[in-house]
């Protein structure tokens with residue numbers, strides 16, 4: 644028996660719930676640029692993936708199915724029946740799984756800088772092996788280089804350093820377990836089962852998951868809309884915080900968007 648997922652909750656207890664899923668090698672802290680604005684409207688629940696942050700760190704390999712089931716258990720523990728969900732990268736992968744396998748629990752969905760299938764699997768398994776051998780620090784710079792555009796990295800070195808610190812503080816077993824989940828993942832057949840109105844956001848300068856992947860997701864989900872953001876790499880919510888917050892606010896409350 645393992646502990647469950649760690650989560651931080653902000654906003655009014657009686658507001659609609661919004662669950663935020665973060666990327667590989669980060670925690671719910673990744674969503675800091677959006678929290679203040681979103682928490683005026685929603686009960687914002689930021690969870691850490693299995694093996695990340697304050698969550699349990701069982702020995703891997705993990706699967707997306709396992710990560711998704713842990714999120715459902717978290718919602719049960721919090722007494723939350725239904726949520727909006729926004730997830731970036733690995734957080735988006737879990738969001739697709741949730742929307743396909745537990746559609747009764749997901750209201751509106753936002754998928755950022757993510758993919759339904761992200762090969763080559765051998766690359767992810769090699770990365771997992773490197774990290775299991777205790778060498779996450781040796782590949783951290785190469786990973787973080789894909790998270791931000793060169794212009795952002797040059798102008799905001801402290802922010803980049805803070806996200807690098809978050810990455811290297813991830814438990815090796817947890818990080819590797821999630822790499823192995825991505826290696827084994829193919830959510831493409833699941834996407835036809837997604838009923839939630841979905842906003843798919845790609846970033847024009849994302850070398851980790853290029854915007855073509857966002858377009859491929861959009862084509863497979865019945866009620867999906869695609870937006871490609873300029874001036875952002877993989878962590879688009881950090882690099883373009885206002886634009887991402889606005890897109891989320893308008894997507895989650897489309898009637899409010901008409902009034903605004």
Ligand SMILES: O=C(O)CC1=CCC(=O)O1
Nearest residue numbers: 666667732733734786851
């Ligand atoms: O950090 C990376 O290499 C890019 C990435 C893939 C899945 C994820 O969450 O981040």
